[in-house]
Amino acid sequence: MPPEYCEFSGTQEKCKLWLKENNEDMYEKIYGDIEGVTEGVQNVAVEENSGNKKDRAVVKDKSAKLDAKLERETRKKMASRVIIKRIERTKRKSVTTIYGLDVFGVDIKKAAKMFANKFACGSSVAKNNQGQDEIVVQGDFTEEVYRMILENWKQVPEENIDKIEEKKKKKAEN
Incomplete structure (x- = not known):
C-alpha cells in the first residue's frame, strides 16, 4: 500500500519502520522531523500516559x-x-x-474461458448442488485440465488435486 496510508492500517509500526529504512526523505515528509516527533511523543506520554498505551494496544491488537x-x-x-x-x-x-479453484485465488470465469478456447468446446461456470461455483467443460478432458492447472496456476499444489470418475448407473433390465 502507499506509505501515506500506513497510519490507517493495522500494521502501522511495521510500515513506519520499513519506510524509515527504505526512504527516509518520504518518512520525514509524512511524519515530520524525526527529532520533533520523538519529543512530541515523549511530551504526550508524560501528559497522557494511559491514553498512549491504549492506542498502542489497539494497533498491536x-x-x-x-x-x-x-x-x-x-x-x-x-x-x-x-x-x-x-x-x-x-x-x-x-x-x-x-471445483475448488476459487479457494486458491483463481478467477474461475477466466479459467472457464481458457478451457473453452484450449479444448474448442463449451465451458461455463455453474452452481453445484451445494450452491458453490464450479467449472463445467463439455467432454472428457480430465488429464488435460490437470496439466493445465499445474502449468498455469503455480499456487495450486499438485497433491491438492483429485481426479474422480463418475459413471452413470445402468437401468435394471426386466
Whole structure:
C-alpha cells in the first residue's frame, strides 16, 4: 500500500519502520522531523500516559488479528482440494467439472474461458448442488485440465488435486 496510508492500517509500526529504512526523505515528509516527533511523543506520554498505551494496544491488537487472519487463510488453502470430476452423460458423452479453484485465488470465469478456447468446446461456470461455483467443460478432458492447472496456476499444489470418475448407473433390465 502507499506509505501515506500506513497510519490507517493495522500494521502501522511495521510500515513506519520499513519506510524509515527504505526512504527516509518520504518518512520525514509524512511524519515530520524525526527529532520533533520523538519529543512530541515523549511530551504526550508524560501528559497522557494511559491514553498512549491504549492506542498502542489497539494497533498491536489489529496487527495480531491481521496476522491470525492471514494464517487461517493459508491453512484453509493447504487443507482445501481441487476436484476434477468426469461425469458420464449418455453413451459416449461426458462432461468434466472442476471445483475448488476459487479457494486458491483463481478467477474461475477466466479459467472457464481458457478451457473453452484450449479444448474448442463449451465451458461455463455453474452452481453445484451445494450452491458453490464450479467449472463445467463439455467432454472428457480430465488429464488435460490437470496439466493445465499445474502449468498455469503455480499456487495450486499438485497433491491438492483429485481426479474422480463418475459413471452413470445402468437401468435394471426386466
